[in-house]
Amino acid sequence: MRPLSAEEKALWDKVAATIRPLSRTPIPAAESGSKGLASPAPAIKVRGRVPGPRPISVTPAPRPDGGTLDGSWDRKLTKGDVSPDRVIDLHGHTLDRAWDAIDLGLDRAISAGERVVLLITGHAPRGEPPIERGKIRAAVHDWLAVSRHARRIAAVRSAHPRHGGRGSLYVILRRG
Numbered sequence: 001m002r003p004l005s006a007e008e009k010a011l012w013d014k015v016a017a018t019i020r021p022l023s024r025t026p027i028p029a030a031e032s033g034s035k036g037l038a039s040p041a042p043a044i045k046v047r048g049r050v051p052g053p054r055p056i057s058v059t060p061a062p063r064p065d066g067g068t069l070d071g072s073w074d075r076k077l078t079k080g081d082v083s084p085d086r087v088i089d090l091h092g093h094t095l096d097r098a099w100d101a102i103d104l105g106l107d108r109a110i111s112a113g114e115r116v117v118l119l120i121t122g123h124a125p126r127g128e129p130p131i132e133r134g135k136i137r138a139a140v141h142d143w144l145a146v147s148r149h150a151r152r153i154a155a156v157r158s159a160h161p162r163h164g165g166r167g168s169l170y171v172i173l174r175r176g
Helices: 006-017 071-079 095-111 135-146
Strands: 086-089 116-120 153-158 168-173
Touching: 071 153, 071 168, 086 095, 095 116, 095 135, 095 168, 135 153
Parallel strands: 086 116
Antiparallel strands: 116 168, 153 168
């Protein structure tokens, strides 16, 4: 490591003068012969048994996709081994009509005790931007999060290609 030049030392002293220590113990002034680096504080020797760090209990924040499924559900959904109990197809719907269709479809699925709803939103069309389609797909997660059925939704996952892939979603409903 090279020593600081007079110009760098003056700049460093200006910066160091603006620093406010975190602890209340005063910091001894640096000796004139130092290279601008403070020596490390001596280690504190503790006698007897020292308790380890306390575990911090943190409640994980809910995932935006409603991630409350166990591994077997996720494996079944990933492999496409789940058959939807109800299908809600939103092709050709406006935003308002799509919202109504989702609300009515979830209401009927919950009343019938169904667990897996396939929500077909459709693929975003290909082409050059700007593409004005795909608004329903973009809004679905927000709609589900604020719907009157939000407490009954256990998870929302992308559908398997046999059920529409990226153009569809599985909405998994809680029991009871």
